[in-house]
Amino acid sequence: GAGVSQSPSNKVTEKGKDVELRCDPISGHTALYWYRQSLGQGLEFLIYFQGNSAPDKSGLPSDRFSAERTGGSVSTLTIQRTQQEDSAVYLCASNAARKLYGYTFGSGTRLTVV
Amino acid sequence: EDQVTQSPEALRLQEGESSSLNCSYTVSGLRGLFWYRQDPGKGPEFLFTLYSAGEEKEKERLKATLTKKESFLHITAPKPEDSATYLCAVQAQGGSNYKLTFGKGTLLTVNP
Numbered sequence: 001g002a003g004v005s006q007s008p009s010n011k012v013t014e015k016g017k018d019v020e021l022r023c024d025p026i027s028g029h030t031a032l033y034w035y036r037q038s039l040g041q042g043l044e045f046l047i048y049f050q051g052n053s054a055p056d057k058s059g060l061p062s063d064r065f066s067a068e069r070t071g072g073s074v075s076t077l078t079i080q081r082t083q084q085e086d087s088a089v090y091l092c093a094s095n096a097a098r099k100l101y102g103y104t105f106g107s108g109t110r111l112t113v114v
Numbered sequence: 115e116d117q118v119t120q121s122p123e124a125l126r127l128q129e130g131e132s133s134s135l136n137c138s139y140t141v142s143g144l145r146g147l148f149w150y151r152q153d154p155g156k157g158p159e160f161l162f163t164l165y166s167a168g169e170e171k172e173k174e175r176l177k178a179t180l181t182k183k184e185s186f187l188h189i190t191a192p193k194p195e196d197s198a199t200y201l202c203a204v205q206a207q208g209g210s211n212y213k214l215t216f217g218k219g220t221l222l223t224v225n226p
Contacts, residue, residue: 004157031212042118043158043201043216056210091157102148103214105157 002026004106006092012112013082021077021109023092031095032075033103034067038088046090049075082113116141120202120217127192127224135187135220137202145211147185149178150201152219158201192224 005024013019025032034046045059049069060066064083069075079086089110093103119138127133139147146165150158162171164180171178175196177188187200199221203214 033212035216040218042218043203043214045213045215048212050212056213093157102150102160102163104160105150107155107157 004092004094004104006090006106006109008109009107010110010112012114015084015113016081018078018080019082019111021079021090021092021111023075023077023094023106025073025075025092025094026104027073029094029096029104030072032069033093034075034077035091035093036088037091037108043091046077079111082111084113087111087113116204116206116215118202118204118215118217120200120220122220123218124221125223127189127222129193129224129226130191132188132190132192134189135200135222137185137187137217138183139185139202139204140183141204141206141215143207145205145207147180148203148205148214149176149185149187150203152199152201161200189222192222194224194226197222197224 007022032049035043037043047054047067048056051072052069064080067077089108091105091108093105095103117140121136146163148163149161151161152158162178167182169180175190179186199219201219203216205214
């Protein structure tokens with residue numbers, strides 16, 4: 001597609017439920033990133049994919065968080081047993097990893113855990 | 115650990131009143147410094163990449179400059195549509211050179 005697409009744009013879930021957030025990157029972009037933006041905080045790195053592999057998962061806050069990427073394209077970020085502190089905007093970005101230029105970000109998923 | 119500090123946190127300007135936003139950074143070898151603009155409810159939009167001290171880039175009313183310790187985003191004669199949060203990020207050399215470390219941003223409001 002023309003841009004990075006994320007769905008849903010908003011998600012309200014009850015504490016303890018599992019959620020799945022989807023990212024569809026720009027076609028041909030081999031690198032994909034997930035970041036989290038909490039109120040009053042800077043963007044926080046979560047995970048990096050190169051193709052379908054995730055060489056860096058160091059930013060995932062706990063084992064309740066996992067992500068996968070299939071076909072070198074769509075990625076899903078899953079949060080199990082959601083907690084209130086998981087409330088944030090989850091941003092996905094992609095780029096052609098061999099080039100040094102800024103990522104292209106999606107519009108994000110605003111997750112609210114009640 | 116790479117760090118980025120942006121100041122001020124918020125800035126209010128009158129239309130036409132020029133000013134600068136600051137981004138101070140510490141990084142173990144700079145690969146690139148990035149400026150993004152973020153509108154409410156949207157993802158960050160790429161503006162500039164700067165690679166080395168002394169480099170400058172311009173786009174419309176915006177000019178970004180870089181020294182060895184900080185970057186400035188100069189806004190000349192701003193308009194209300196320039197209102198947004200401006201984010202600065204650094205990318206380090208080395209094994210994690212794909213990762214961006216972001217500051218918390220400067221919320222710019224331009225009043226007509």
